[in-house]
Amino acid sequence: MNSEERRIAVLRAIVADFVATNEPVGSKAIVDRHNLGVSSATVRNDMAALEDEGYIIQPHTSAGRIPTDKGYRLFVDRLSQIKPLSAAEKKAIATFLDGAVDLDDVLRRSVRLLAQLTRQVAVVQYPTLSRSTVRHLEVVPLTPARLMLVLITDTGRVDQRVVDLGDVLTDDDVARLRALLNTVLVGQQLTTAAARVAALPEEGPNHLRAVMTTLASVLVESLVEHPEERLVLGGTANLARQGGDATSLRGVLEALEEQVVVLRLLTAADDPAQVTVRIGEENEAEEMWATSTVSIGYGPLSTPGAALGGMGVVGPTRMDYPSTIAAVRAVARYVGEIVGGR
Template sequence: MNADERRFAVLRAIVADYVSTQEPVGSKAIVDRHNLGVSSATVRNDMAVLEEDGLIAQPHTSAGRIPTDKGYRQFVDRISQVKPLSSAEKRAVQTFLDGAVDLDDVLRRSVRLLAQLTRQVAVVQYPTLTRSTVRHLEVVQLTPARLMLVLITDSGRVDQRVVDLGDVLADADVARLREMLGNALNGRKLAEASAAVAELPDTAPEDLRTPLLHLATVLIETLVEHPEERMVLGGTANLTRSHTDFPGSLRQVLEALEEQVVVMRLLAASQDSGLVTVRIGEENEAEDLRTASVVTVGYGSGTPLGGMGVVGPTRMDYPGTISAVHAVARYVGEILTGR
């Protein structure tokens, strides 16, 4: 192995040992624990070069070294082998998610699963409505003057709205309304559907114009984003277990997680399904997250429906975390787009 490869092997050994022990790593430990086939002196020289390059650093009181953000970045960029989930873990993921009854349940379960698999904080964004398509609109007559609209999207979202019309409608009129609304909505992206519904009252037969106006108003509200339902968070207690990784800044990280806008921005950046993004320490735009690492991915087939990921200390098991985030996102995507 050439000098560059050997130095990367030393860096990889320091990352692995520091992640598992939380103790700074010395050259003797590397020689003892990792079969690099070189002397302690060579490892010390390599560590000196890695330190000069800013990839590892020496904590004040210790003879050992720890990885820097730049060191973790090089490690992540050169991970050729992401640790795959074991077949037992894959089965557990599938069984746990297959038991979900609706979209809310799928997202709640995926957050719990990600938090358990990675021992970090997990976040999942609700499917972005702008990327969703109307699968079906059902119009149910509850009483002669009251209708219930049930809107189902391709992301598994179900919205119900009851509309009081003020006037009594005959069954035949309800059927005409159902057909007109279905033609305007079904198979369309939500933004297009909203525009199509807004135009309906202008072109409707005179006798249906008033009820259609009532229905269109309610539907347009339904087709717009609900910001309060934007994300699900789980496993916050996992951060407190590694509070020593956040000297003086754990509270900031927790506050940033509560500040949903910050996390939504991170998840919204996950534009590619299946492509995992890792932001390490100082790479995070949000100042409160600069002692943390954020691993995110988009879920859904093709254009992602939303993003999911984990937030944890920079001292994290990157191969295992990347693998877990990738696997859970894939299953969630399959469940939601397969419905």
């Protein structure tokens, strides 16, 4: 092993031990715990070089070293392989998620699972409406002058709206509306469906024009994104268990509650095959500079780059990156198959 490879090995040892113990790591501990085949003096020289290059720091005198954000970045970039989850872990994920009854349940279970597997804060984004298509629109008469519209997308999202019409409709009118709406909307992407809906009043029979105008305005509202409904968060108690000062923890929690910050993180994760790791100040929001985020898109793997939504975890920079990346990737794969195949 040449000197650069050996330094990377020393950095890996420091990251592994610091993540495990939350204590600065000394050269003797590295020699004792990691079979690098070199003397303590050589390890000390390598640590001095890593410190000069900004990959590790000495938090106080006569102590060992801890990784910097730059050190974690190099560690993550040099991960030659992500330790795959065991067959038992994969089976547990599949069993837990397959028991979900609908999209809401899938996402709630995913967040709970990710938080448990990684012991971090987990975030899952609802499937982005703009990438969904209309599967079916049901029109249910509640009274002769009141309807319920049930919009179902190919990603399993269901949006229900009750509409007071002001006009009394016959069963034939309801059937005609149902047929017309489905003819216009089924198979349309939601981005184009809104425009088609706006033109609907012109396409209906004269006596239903006023009703169609009312329905169109309600449907357009349903087809527009609702950012406040788009995230599921879980495991926030894990943040407190990680230690750290209360002020920075409060800042992270407030940033997570301002969903825009997290949405920005997840929106960048638009490829189901690619895990994105942001460490410390690589996160845009200053409140998140003490954290790392590990995110990925989820969706059918048969369509790379076309994620339906994003998911990931937020935790301290001192996290077990290989295990976290493996867990995020595995859960995303199952969620992508379930949601993409609905």
